[in-house]
Amino acid sequence: MKAPPGQPFPPHRYDASLQGHKLTVAYRGTDFFGWQRQAEKRTVQGCLEEALAKLWKQKIDLQGSGRTDTGVHALGQVASFNAPRLHNAVVLQRALNANLPRDVRVVKCRLVSPAFHARFDAQEKTYRYLVLNQMVHDPFTVDTHWHVPLPLDLPAMRKAAAALLGEHDFASFTSNPGYERSRGTIRTLRRSSITHSGHVLIFHFTSNGFLYRMVRNLVGGLVKVGLGKMTVHDFERILRACSRSEAPPNAPAHGLYLTDVTYPPQRVSK
Amino acid sequence: MKAPPGQPFPPHRYDASLQGHKLTVAYRGTDFFGWQRQAEKRTVQGCLEEALAKLWKQKIDLQGSGRTDTGVHALGQVASFNAPRLHNAVVLQRALNANLPRDVRVVKCRLVSPAFHARFDAQEKTYRYLVLNQMVHDPFTVDTHWHVPLPLDLPAMRKAAAALLGEHDFASFTSNPGYERSRGTIRTLRRSSITHSGHVLIFHFTSNGFLYRMVRNLVGGLVKVGLGKMTVHDFERILRACSRSEAPPNAPAHGLYLTDVTYPPQRVSK
Numbered sequence: 425m426k427a428p429p430g431q432p433f434p435p436h437r438y439d440a441s442l443q444g445h446k447l448t449v450a451y452r453g454t455d456f457f458g459w460q461r462q463a464e465k466r467t468v469q470g471c472l473e474e475a476l477a478k479l480w481k482q483k484i485d486l487q488g489s490g491r492t493d494t495g496v497h498a499l500g501q502v503a504s505f506n507a508p509r510l511h512n513a514v515v516l517q518r519a520l521n522a523n524l525p526r527d528v529r530v531v532k533c534r535l536v537s538p539a540f541h542a543r544f545d546a547q548e549k550t551y552r553y554l555v556l557n558q559m560v561h562d563p564f565t566v567d568t569h570w571h572v573p574l575p576l577d578l579p580a581m582r583k584a585a586a587a588l589l590g591e592h593d594f595a596s597f598t599s600n601p602g603y604e605r606s607r608g609t610i611r612t613l614r615r616s617s618i619t620h621s622g623h624v625l626i627f628h629f630t631s632n633g634f635l636y637r638m639v640r641n642l643v644g645g646l647v648k649v650g651l652g653k654m655t656v657h658d659f660e661r662i663l664r665a666c667s668r669s670e671a672p673p674n675a676p677a678h679g680l681y682l683t684d685v686t687y688p689p690q691r692v693s694k
Numbered sequence: 695m696k697a698p699p700g701q702p703f704p705p706h707r708y709d710a711s712l713q714g715h716k717l718t719v720a721y722r723g724t725d726f727f728g729w730q731r732q733a734e735k736r737t738v739q740g741c742l743e744e745a746l747a748k749l750w751k752q753k754i755d756l757q758g759s760g761r762t763d764t765g766v767h768a769l770g771q772v773a774s775f776n777a778p779r780l781h782n783a784v785v786l787q788r789a790l791n792a793n794l795p796r797d798v799r800v801v802k803c804r805l806v807s808p809a810f811h812a813r814f815d816a817q818e819k820t821y822r823y824l825v826l827n828q829m830v831h832d833p834f835t836v837d838t839h840w841h842v843p844l845p846l847d848l849p850a851m852r853k854a855a856a857a858l859l860g861e862h863d864f865a866s867f868t869s870n871p872g873y874e875r876s877r878g879t880i881r882t883l884r885r886s887s888i889t890h891s892g893h894v895l896i897f898h899f900t901s902n903g904f905l906y907r908m909v910r911n912l913v914g915g916l917v918k919v920g921l922g923k924m925t926v927h928d929f930e931r932i933l934r935a936c937s938r939s940e941a942p943p944n945a946p947a948h949g950l951y952l953t954d955v956t957y958p959p960q961r962v963s964k
Contacts, residue, residue, distance in 0.1 A: 450832065452833040497834075526836045527836065528833055529831055531830055560799055560801055561791075561796065561799055562720065563721055563722040563797045563798055564720075564838065566722075566796045566797065568834065
């Protein structure tokens, strides 16, 4: 993500003789201990790096646009790595997918400049959160939607979601305020809206950056508004309080999807 | 299902002093060895009978509208049982769901006449089959859609599907011709169509009865037509041949859904 104001990312060192690669990755987070590589644990980064090591017969360091927690899904996570040129994009995508477990897929592959960095160059991220709002749970969405069996006041939730638009200090909506405060907690939300399709509510958030667990904290608060346990006014007051101790409990991981990461066009050219 | 012509089902004996119950059940078939109770194996009927036994503190015999194979899903399987009246329908549905694993849900519950029998009284069944037709598999549909990565000729498939409408001898499309022949292999298809939504093809079949694995055999054939490996004319010839040895391999179980079972209204009254 963009470096927080006043704290630029350290200069990104790379070997200009290598080929840059940009992968767009989808995964069902259910059986992963999140994105980030961990010894002895099944993670998405770990699986991808294993597949890369098989193809290149050497260890290759993969950079994600950011971490996702255990159980969180992705439709468009982006990752980058530099390596000697081996295959064109089409062949590489196929070769990687042939070496990946079936709950993670490379959905797009692009050869880019070795200067490209999936995290440092990210411009905006989009998350989606799915809530199944009906009395009886659906056996097909147990791991993919948060089941809320009580009626939700959609107009009130939409009003609260709209209050998040624009630039705010989101300190009330991070689960790691100490760490985040050192980086700055001001972010700009360009999209904050709720659509629905049948009994499924879809929360959409697009921002230049998200704090740790910010989306799950926002959804937790919005659903509390929807349940009538908090007014829109209370929700806005919590936002203004800039203090995590004010915020409602967060929504579970399994309804969350990282759907899109965008980059300035000049950063992803060859 | 309706008894085959000339072979009525044996008279259905029941204790008229008991309360009849009709359950509509959804399940994700992935982790079940099909519908039918089997010793030492996890089946949907087994799980439901366990939940019934907990509530009534006695063994209760549950009748499904028909079996489904390992991996096959249901949105609207119907089952019936007779037992002393214990709860109203709303409370019973909640109590059953509280005692069921999360991959099976009672989506509807109704008190009916003890004469009602989920299998013998069934009038029509509807199946749906989902094909994901794109190059890269989707990690979210691995257990719920058949992934066909090559282009499919939808107009040709639709023409072949339409040829199935009406009354035919479907002997070419059963995986158990010996058994089925003894019951008769003539059925009437009221719906046989293919819709699509994005990259997902949805096959719809409604009939007064289906032979063993008939839907998977039909889909296997239709996809072969779609791939250009068989002409519509060949498909029609296979139907007319009335011989399983003519038919193409069947489609995998995990794309198949039993979506609906209908009954004459007078059979489901109290």
